[in-house]
Amino acid sequence: MDIDPLTGIAQALAALDAAGGGRSPESLTAGELLQVNAAFGALKRQVDAAFMPVAAEIARQSRAELGRDSLAKKQGFRTPVALIQATTGSSIGEAIKLVQVGEATAPRASLTGETLPPKHPHVAAAVAASTLSITSSHAIVRLLDRLAGRVDAAMLDDAERVLVRRAPGLRADELSRLLTHAEAELDPDGIAPRHEEQRAQRFLEIVERDGAIHLNAIYDIASGAPIKAFIDGRVSSTLLSNENRDDATRDERSVRQMRADALSDLCAHGIACDAVPTGVGAAIVVRVTLDELQSGVGAASIDGIETPVPVSTLRQLACDLGVIPWVMGGESEVLDWGRVKRSFTPAQKRAIAARDRGCACCGAPVAWTHVHHIEWWCHDGPTDLANGLLLCSACHHRLHDDGWEVRIDGVGTAATVWFLPPPWIDPDRAPRPSASQLCTLAA
Incomplete structure (x- = not known):
């Protein structure tokens, strides 16, 4: 009633x-x-x-x-x-x-x-x-x-x-x-028209006002992805460096300031170069099924970007950029290392990112995360995919310091990650879904 x-x-x-x-x-x-x-x-x-x-x-x-x-x-x-x-x-x-x-x-x-x-x-x-x-x-x-x-x-x-x-x-x-x-x-059929509409609306305004340079821009995903990948890579490097510094040497810039400086540094480097640099400093990881790649129809996702792009757009990204196609378990890469290696490899991180899509706890971009052992290395935890979890630095410390536990149901990219809060937060310890589960329609 x-x-x-x-x-x-x-x-x-x-x-x-x-x-x-x-x-x-x-x-x-x-x-x-x-x-x-x-x-x-x-x-x-x-x-x-x-x-x-x-x-x-x-x-x-x-x-x-x-x-x-x-x-x-x-x-x-x-x-x-x-x-x-x-x-x-x-x-x-x-x-x-x-x-x-x-x-x-x-x-x-x-x-x-x-x-x-x-x-x-x-x-x-x-x-x-x-x-x-x-x-x-x-x-x-x-x-x-x-x-x-x-x-x-x-x-x-x-x-x-x-x-x-x-x-x-x-x-x-x-x-x-x-x-x-x-x-x-x-x-899925609406992705390509929306992308073309966004591409037609891209712009960049540069205005000097109040003694400062003001930038205002909109980019379609294909044009903006390399910009975001480069800047995220610089920010991630700084955040990682901060983990090993004391208060006296810690970089106190905000993330927004780090982003602004990264763009400025890139442009300053470009002005000083006699030729366009060819080295790839940041990778763009695109995820797409084999059937979609072969047919050219469907949607692809880019690590760190929520909006899907048409599969046809991959050709634009692949021309001059460091695009990494996601093919898990390729014959040239070992994805499970057991106790042989302590740190997860870049190949392992890309594989785990297919499941977690970013920080499994808060959803921060993949570039801001590192792979952490669910069962700690010091407790004999292996450096294997099933024991890896993407976490940003803040969530990593919070989960360990507060006593959270992690549970993974299933295997591979179809597995689901659950966080079990400590009793002082939730006496029932009801499992909480990972950030990636919150953005899918799957039951």
């Missing part, structure tokens, strides 16, 4: 009060603070869920064909979004999300007056249950609407159900990765 929106808000308020929301934050224990934080999140979702149908009805009564009889215009506003924004104090973007998700999750009526289910029933159910935020709901609705004319309705319905189940608890960047992979999986 559905709960009345106001009843849901009242229950959320009661839960907040029970968690300690009526006390000063300074008096709360760490556990109580987390409970209050979760209760406030649930309350916000309940309030948004109750307001969305109101926003949708305001929009319905303010539609353009009503002219002067529009509800918004009668109140002195040009659009319903402006009315909602003014009365709630929200941004234009927030008001638009309320209206659009409200319309997408409201019951519909047929021409004969029969009540029809919402346009997006799974999103509507999750919003009503207070499990999905307005931001996540809007992102999912936009993706589904964009694909509606190109993807089978049954596939879209199944994708909606999976996305609604996976979205709660994801950060904005994690949700973005999930939706990017979902779009590529649902509409």
Whole structure:
């Protein structure tokens, strides 16, 4: 039985009060603070869920064909979004999300007056249950609407159900990765047209303003991949060097400053060179199936970049760049070393990256990660693929220092990585999925 929106808000308020929301934050224990934080999140979702149908009805009564009889215009506003924004104090973007998700999750009526289910029933159910935020709901609705004319309705319905189940608890960047992979999986034929559109929109502006040089640019994936690979390589080298330095010699630049300096150094090097350098300082690893490579149809992924590219684009990348095709277990490379070697080889890292896609914990780019032994080397852990895990430096230290455990189910690239928190974080030690699992539609 559905709960009345106001009843849901009242229950959320009661839960907040029970968690300690009526006390000063300074008096709360760490556990109580987390409970209050979760209760406030649930309350916000309940309030948004109750307001969305109101926003949708305001929009319905303010539609353009009503002219002067529009509800918004009668109140002195040009659009319903402006009315909602003014009365709630929200941004234009927030008001638009309320209206659009409200319309997408409201019951519909047929021409004969029969009540029809919402346009997006799974999103509507999750919003009503207070499990999905307005931001996540809007992102999912936009993706589904964009694909509606190109993807089978049954596939879209199944994708909606999976996305609604996976979205709660994801950060904005994690949700973005999930939706990017979902779009590529649902509409592989749309990858090439989108890529060509992005290529046509590429630009670079260089402006001197306020005593500084300002760069503003957009690149398509093929054009931007070598730039990102080079800069990520420089940043990764600096971060690795910092691990072996003390506070006196540590490089204190932010990652953004490291990126800026890397681009400047590259250009300074190019000016000083008499000829274009031919050495490959950074590799671009492209992952594609053999069938797709042979047919020239399909999508390829590039390490460190979430957006897929058409297989046909690989020819552009392969001409003058250090492109490494992913062929695991090639006859010239040994991928399992046992106890013979302590450090994982570059070939092993590329193989493990096919599974982890970056830091298995936080999703940082592959270039920022190193392969770490799941079973420590000092505890007789082998230098084998099954015992390797991609982690950035920060996550590596956090997992070891806090007592996390790692579990891998399956073998090869199809294996799944799980992180088991220590009892002081979660007494039940419920396994948490790796970052790569959060961006796939697979169950």
